Amino acid sequence: MKTEMICAGFGGQGMLSLGQVVAYAGMYDGKSVSWLPSYGPEMRGGTANCSVVVSDDEVANPMITRPDIVVAMNKPSVAKFVDTIVPGGYIFVNSSLIDTKVERTDINVVYVDTFKIAHDGGNPKGTNVVMLGAIVQTTGIISMENAKKALAYSFKAKPKLIDINLKMFDLGCESVK
Amino acid sequence: MEKTLMKGNEAIAEAAVRGGCRFFAGYPITPQNEIPEYLSARLPEVGGTFIQSESEVSAINMVYGAASAGARAMTSSSSPGISLKQEGISYIACGQIPCVIINMVRGGPGLGTIYPGQADYFQAVKGGGHGDYKLLVYTPATVQEAVDITYKSFEMADKYRIPVLILGDGTIGQMMEPVVLPEMKDPATFPSKESWALTGCKDRPKNYMTTLDMDPDRLEAITDRLFDVYEQIRQNDVEYEEYMCDDAETVIVAYGIVSRVAKAAVNALRAQGKKVGLFRPITVSPYPDKALGALADKACVKKFLVAELSKGQMVEDVRLIVNGRKPVEFYGRTGGHVINTEELIEVIEGGKR
Amino acid sequence: MEEKIVFKKPALLEDKPLHYCPGCTHGIVHRLIAECVEELGIAPENVLGVAPVGCAVFAYEYFRCDMAEAAHGRAPAVATGMKRVHPDKLMFVYQGDGDLASIGMAETVHAAARNENFTVIFINNGIYGMTGGQMAPTTLEGQYSTTSQKGRDVLVNGYPIHVCEMLSQLKGPQYIERVSTHDAQHVLKAKKAIKKAFQYQLEGKGFSMIEVLVACPTNWKMSPEKALQHIKDEVTEYFPLGVYKDRG
Numbered sequence: 001m002k003t004e005m006i007c008a009g010f011g012g013q014g015m016l017s018l019g020q021v022v023a024y025a026g027m028y029d030g031k032s033v034s035w036l037p038s039y040g041p042e043m044r045g046g047t048a049n050c051s052v053v054v055s056d057d058e059v060a061n062p063m064i065t066r067p068d069i070v071v072a073m074n075k076p077s078v079a080k081f082v083d084t085i086v087p088g089g090y091i092f093v094n095s096s097l098i099d100t101k102v103e104r105t106d107i108n109v110v111y112v113d114t115f116k117i118a119h120d121g122g123n124p125k126g127t128n129v130v131m132l133g134a135i136v137q138t139t140g141i142i143s144m145e146n147a148k149k150a151l152a153y154s155f156k157a158k159p160k161l162i163d164i165n166l167k168m169f170d171l172g173c174e175s176v177k
Numbered sequence: 178m179e180k181t182l183m184k185g186n187e188a189i190a191e192a193a194v195r196g197g198c199r200f201f202a203g204y205p206i207t208p209q210n211e212i213p214e215y216l217s218a219r220l221p222e223v224g225g226t227f228i229q230s231e232s233e234v235s236a237i238n239m240v241y242g243a244a245s246a247g248a249r250a251m252t253s254s255s256s257p258g259i260s261l262k263q264e265g266i267s268y269i270a271c272g273q274i275p276c277v278i279i280n281m282v283r284g285g286p287g288l289g290t291i292y293p294g295q296a297d298y299f300q301a302v303k304g305g306g307h308g309d310y311k312l313l314v315y316t317p318a319t320v321q322e323a324v325d326i327t328y329k330s331f332e333m334a335d336k337y338r339i340p341v342l343i344l345g346d347g348t349i350g351q352m353m354e355p356v357v358l359p360e361m362k363d364p365a366t367f368p369s370k371e372s373w374a375l376t377g378c379k380d381r382p383k384n385y386m387t388t389l390d391m392d393p394d395r396l397e398a399i400t401d402r403l404f405d406v407y408e409q410i411r412q413n414d415v416e417y418e419e420y421m422c423d424d425a426e427t428v429i430v431a432y433g434i435v436s437r438v439a440k441a442a443v444n445a446l447r448a449q450g451k452k453v454g455l456f457r458p459i460t461v462s463p464y465p466d467k468a469l470g471a472l473a474d475k476a477c478v479k480k481f482l483v484a485e486l487s488k489g490q491m492v493e494d495v496r497l498i499v500n501g502r503k504p505v506e507f508y509g510r511t512g513g514h515v516i517n518t519e520e521l522i523e524v525i526e527g528g529k530r
Numbered sequence: 531m532e533e534k535i536v537f538k539k540p541a542l543l544e545d546k547p548l549h550y551c552p553g554c555t556h557g558i559v560h561r562l563i564a565e566c567v568e569e570l571g572i573a574p575e576n577v578l579g580v581a582p583v584g585c586a587v588f589a590y591e592y593f594r595c596d597m598a599e600a601a602h603g604r605a606p607a608v609a610t611g612m613k614r615v616h617p618d619k620l621m622f623v624y625q626g627d628g629d630l631a632s633i634g635m636a637e638t639v640h641a642a643a644r645n646e647n648f649t650v651i652f653i654n655n656g657i658y659g660m661t662g663g664q665m666a667p668t669t670l671e672g673q674y675s676t677t678s679q680k681g682r683d684v685l686v687n688g689y690p691i692h693v694c695e696m697l698s699q700l701k702g703p704q705y706i707e708r709v710s711t712h713d714a715q716h717v718l719k720a721k722k723a724i725k726k727a728f729q730y731q732l733e734g735k736g737f738s739m740i741e742v743l744v745a746c747p748t749n750w751k752m753s754p755e756k757a758l759q760h761i762k763d764e765v766t767e768y769f770p771l772g773v774y775k776d777r778g
Contacts, residue, residue, distance in 0.1 A: 020353065024182050027355045034183070035353035039291065041210055060441035062352055063434075064519040200615060202607075226614040238637070242611025245598050246578070250611065250762035251617035268601050375596035375612060377619055379575040385590040387581075387599035471678065 001056045004064045006081055009073025009094070014128030016073065017154060019050035024150035025142035026054035035101035036060035047076050054141055057175045069139060071131060073114075078102065088171060093134055094127070109140055110176060119173050126168035133172020144173075180355040185320045185345065186211035188356050189279060189331075190219065192327040193251050193405065195230075197362045198277070199225035200250040204232055204258060207291040208347040209281035212253040230475035237265030237278075244269070244276040245386040247374035249331045249364065254277035256297050256349075257288060259305075266340060267306030271388040277327070277336035279343045281350040284486070284513040292513025293347035293434060296489035297348040301344050301460035310398050311407045312342045314462035315416075316432040320354035322459075328359045333414065335368065337406050344461065346486070348434040348515065411463035418457040419468070421447060424477050425454030427525055430469070430495050431484045432458050437515055439484055442521040452477070453525060461491065468499045473502040480504040482525060484516055538577040540564035542574050544594050553754025554659075557713040559651060560592055563622060570620075570732065576617045577644070578612055580605045584626035585659040601633025606641035606650065613648050620728060621648035623702035628658045631667040631691050638693070638739075643702040645736035649727040651740055652693065656748040656765065663749035667691045670768050675753070690768065694741050698774035704730050705738035706775040712761035713749060714742065716771075735777070743769060 005022065007015040019035050026033040027113045037050045051064040066086050073079040073094040085091055089105040096115035114127035121130075129151065136147045151169055155161045183191070183232065190212045193201075201220060203213040220227040226243070230236035235254045243250040254262060259280045269276060280301065284294035301314045307407055313333060323345060330341040370376070375383055388447035390396040418436075422428060431439040436457040446453040456472060458465050472478055478505055483492040492507045499505050508524045510516050534677035539545065542564035550556045553598075567577055574595045581589035590597035608650040630638050630652050636649070657675060658664040665682060666676040668690050672681040694708045705727055709720035720742055727738035727739045743765050745757035752760060 020182070023353060027182055033182070033355060036348060039347070039351045059354070059437075060444055061438045061518055063438070063515055063517065064350070064521060088417070136184055153319060200611065202611065228610065228614070231636050234604065235637050235640065236606040238601060238607035241600070242580075242598060242608035242613075243602075243615050244611070244617035245608070248611075248615045264601055265604070374617075375578055375598055377575045377578065377616065378594070378596050383574075383594055383596055385597045385599065387586060389599055432639040437731075450535040460769060 003033045003069065003139070004067045004140065005006060005052045005069040005071070006049055006064055006067045007052065007071040008047060008077035008081060010069075011048040013073045013176060015048055015071065016050050018128045018132050019052045020153050021110075021147070022052050022054065022142055023152045025146040026052075028146035028149055029143050031055060032057065032059045034059045036062045045081070047065070047074065049077065051097070067134065069141065071135065072098065073128070073131070074098065075100070090139055094131065110134060112175060117175055118168055121168055121171045123164045123168055126165055129165045129168040130172035130175070132143060133169040134176045137173040137176050139147075180264045180352050180357055181276050183320060184211055184353050185323050186281065186350040187215045188324045188358075188526065189327045189343070189350075190215035190319050191322040191358060193277065193331070194219055194223060195359050196328040197249040197364045197367060198251045198331060199223065199364060200201035200240070200243035200248045201252065202228040202230045202236040202243075203252050203254065203422070204230055204236050206255045206258045208283060208350050209253050209255045211277060211350070216237060223225070228243045233261035234265065234390065237262035237269070241265055241269050241272070241274060244274045245272065245375050245383065247370045247376050248369070249275075249335070249485035251277040251279065253281070255281045255283045255520065256285050257295065259297060259300070262375050263300070263306035267310060268388045269340045270306075270312065271308065272308070272386050273338040273398065273403070273406075274340065274386070275331075275338050276510055277330045277334055277341050277343065279345065282344060282346045285513060291512035293349065293486060293515055294511065294513065295346060295433060295435065295486035296488070296511065297344065298461065298487060301342055302464070302494070303393050310403050311462055313337065313339050313410055314342045314344055314460060316344045316459060316461050317349055318433055318436045318457065320349070320352060321356045322337070323349055324356050324358065327458075337410060339406055339410070344433070346434050398480070407463060411466075414460070415436040415463050415465040415468075416459035417465035417468050418455075418459060419472075420455040420457065422456060422472060423454055426452040426477055426479045427482060428454050428457075428472055428480075428483055429482050430458050430491070431519075432461060432491065435484050435486060437517055438516050438521055441518040442525065445518065445522060461494075464494050464498065469495065469498050473499045479504055481507060482506045482508060484510045484524075486515060487511060540568040541601050542577060542594055544592050546592060548592060549588060549750040551746075553745060553757055554585070555709050556653065557718070558717055559653060559742050559744065560589070562724050563651065564593070566721060566728050567620065569725065570728055576619055578616060578621045580609045580612070580621075582625040582629040584629050586624050586626060586653065587660065589624050590739045598691045599746040602627050603632070604637055605634065606637040606646070607631065609648050610644070610646050611640060613646060614700040617647065619705050620731060621646055621649045625650060625654070626653045626659070627656065627668040628665045631693050639697070640698070642697050642737050642739065645702040645704065647731055647734060647736050649724070649731050650700045650737075651724065652656050652675050652741040653744050654693075654741050654769065655744040656690075657746050657749045659746050659749055668693075668769070670764065675749075677771065692769065694774040697739060702737060703739065703775055707770070707773045708741040708743070708769060710743040710761055710766060711745070711770055712758040712766075730750045741769075742772075
C-alpha cells in the first residue's frame with residue numbers, strides 16, 4: 001500500500017507543515033515516508049506545495065506525478081493538480097477561498113470550509129490543521145493516534161498551542177463525518 | 178536506533194559533525210543553504226569553526242588551510258559555486274589534503290536553475306579543475322544514504338588522503354526522509370596526521386604543503402602517487418547497487434534521484450512481468466566498472482538504458498565499460514526537469530525518445 | 531681570547547641560499563620576520579606561515595616552520611583556515627602586490643574585516659616580478675612595465691591602489707602600517723612595525739598588515755642602488771609611509 005499526496009496553497013497557508021505532520025505520523029506508524037517541498041521563489045508569497053509519500057514498502061520515487069490525494073488551499077492549486085489525480089483519488093478543496101466546484105466525477109471531492117471552522121473554533125490561523133483532520137478522517141492515510149502525536153510534536157517549540165490545534169484537528173475530523 | 182525525519186541538507190550537516198568535521202566554510206547558494214545554516218549553529222556547540230566566506234573561492238581555500246592544519250574540514254555549494262571552487266579543488270587534490278566537498282547539483286549551464294540536475298557529472302568525475310587528478314565521488318540516492326556517505330567520507334578522505342566529493346542534487350538536499358543518525362565520533366581519537374599536517378613542527382622536521390614542484394621527476398612521481406591511490410580505491414572501495422538484475426533483459430543505469438525514479442519504473446514493469454533491472458553506481462569515481470562489465474557479459478542482458486538529468490554524461494562511462502558488448506541507449510532531461518516514472522516506462526517500452 | 535657572537539642567523543631561517551635577484555629586498559624582509567619571532571621568544575614550532583604565488587612562492591623553503599603554499603591570491607583564506615584550527619600559533623602571511631591587491635583583494639579585505647588574528651606582510655614592489663615585469667595594481671602612474679610599455683596611463687589602466695589607506699577605513703583591522711626597505715634606518719623601522727604586529731597578534735588583538743616597499747631592480751631595469759633611491763624619491767611620495775591604523 002502506497003499513498004501519494006500533494007499539499008498546495010499560498011505560502012503561509014501551512015501546506016509544507018501539513019505535509020510534514022503527515023510524514024512524521026507515517027513514520028510513527030512504521031511506514032516509509034518522504035516529504036519533498038517545491039523550493040525556490042514560490043516560498044516568497046507564490047504557490048507553495050509539497051509531495052508526501054507514505055508507503056508500506058521503501059519509497060522508490062519521492063516525486064509525485066499522479067497523486068492519490070491533493071489538498072488545494074487556493075484556486076491555482078486546484079487548476080494545477082486536479083487533472084493529475086488518479087481515478088478514485090481525493091481532492092480536498094478549501095471552500096473558504098475556492099468558490100468553484102470540481103467537475104471531475106471519477107474522484108472524491110471533499111469541500112472543507114476551513115476558515116469558518118477554524119474561526120468558530122477559536123483559532124482562525126488553524127485552517128491547515130482543520131484540513132489535516134478532514135484528510136485523516138476521510139482517507140486514513142495515517143493513524144488517528146499518530147496524527148495527533150505528530151501534530152503535537154510539530155508545536156514542540158510552542159507548547160501552548162498544542163491543545164488548541166488538537167481541537168482544530170478534531171473539528172476537522174468532525175466536519176467530514 | 179531512533180528514526181527522525183530530517184531534510185537531506187540538515188542530515189548531511191549533522192552527519193558531518195558526527196563524523197568529526199570541525200571546520201566548515203561556505204557561501205550562500207540554493208539549494209544547499211540549509212547545510213551552512215545548520216552548521217553555523219551546530220559547529221560552535223562542539224568547539225568547531227563555521228565561517229561564511231566572502232566567496233566560494235575563499236571557502237575552498239579556507240578548507241585547504243584548515244585541512245592542511247589537520248582538521249576534518251568541509252565545504253558545500255551548488256553547481257555555479259562548485260565551478261568557482263575548482264581551482265582550490267585541484268590544489269587540494271595535488272596536495273593530497275583530505276576534505277569533503279558537497280555539491281547539491283542544480284540544472285545548468287550558467288546560472289541555470291535552482292531545480293535539480295546531474296550535468297556536473299563530467300566536472301565531478303573527469304577532474305573539474307586543471308591538471309591530472311581524480312576525486313572520490315559518491316552519489317547518494319536517499320537521505321539515509323546521504324548521512325551514511327557523509328559520515329564515511331571523512332574516514333575515506335583521511336584513509337586515502339583524497340578529497341571526497343558528494344554529488345547530490347536539489348531533491349536530495351530538500352527532501353525529508355526518516356534517518357537513523359550515526360554515533361558522534363571524538364576527533365581526539367582520530368589517527369595522527371603529524372607526518373604531513375601543518376600543526377607546528379614540535380619534535381619533528383617542518384612540514385610544508387605545496388603543490389608546486391619544478392622537478393619533472395618529482396612532479397611525475399606525485400602525479401603517479403595520486404593515481405596509485407585512485408587505483409587502490411577502485412580495487413577496494415567502489416560501491417554500487419544491483420536491483421532485480423538477476424534475469425534482467427533491460428538494465429537501467431542511473432544514480433542519485435533518477436535511480437529512485439528508475440526503481441519505481443522497475444517495480445511497475447516487474448509487476449507486468451517485464452524483465453527490467455537497475456544498476457546504480459554509488460561511487461561514480463572510481464566507477465564500479467567490474468560489476469557493470471559483468472552485467473554486460475550476462476547472456477540475459479540485451480541492452481542498457483542510461484537515464485540522467487543531462488544531455489548524456491555518465492552514458493559515456495557506461496559505453497566505455499560496456500565497450501560494445503551490448504547496446505547502450507540514453508534518455509535525459511535538463512532544465513531542472515526530473516524524469517518521472519511514467520516517462521521512463523514509456524522510454525523503456527520503446528515509445529519515447 | 532673570549533669569543534662573543536655578534537651576529538647569527540635566526541632560528542626561523544633555513545640555512546639556504548635565497549633565489550631572489552641581486553638587489554631585491556625580499557631577503558631582508560624574510561630576515562626581519564625571523565628576527566622578530568626570535569626576539570619575541572617564540573620557538574619555530576609555534577609559528578605557521580603561508581606563502582603566496584609570486585616571487586616569494588618558495589618562501590616555505592626558507593622558513594623553518596610549518597607552512598602552506600597558497601593558490602594565487604588565496605593566502606588570507608588559507609591562513610584563516612589554519613589559524614582557526616591552531617589559534618595558539620603565530621601566523622604570518624607573506625604576499626606580493628599582485629597576489630594581495632589584485633587577484634586576492636577580496637580575501638584581503640574580508641580577512642581584515644573579520645579581524646582574523648594573523649599578520650599579513652605585504653610586499654609592494656609595484657610589479658609582477660616572477661612572471662617578468664607586468665603591470666601590478668601598485669605600478670605607479672607613468673611607470674614602465676611589460677604591459678604598460680609607454681608608462682602606466684591612468685586613462686587606460688586606472689590608478690594604483692593604496693591598500694593601507696583603503697583597509698584603514700574598515701572597522702575590523704587592528705594595525706596597519708606602511709614601511710620601507712630603502713635604507714638601514716627604514717629597515718629598522720620596518721622591523722619595529724613587524725614586531726608590533728606580531729605582539730598584537732600574540733595578545734589576540736587581530737588582523738595586522740605591514741606593507742613593505744621593496745625594490746625590484748630586475749624589472750624596474752635599474753641598478754640595485756638606483757632602485758633604492760627610486761623608492762626614496764618616487765615610491766614613498768606616491769605611497770606615504772606611516773601608521774594608518776592602530777587600535778592600540
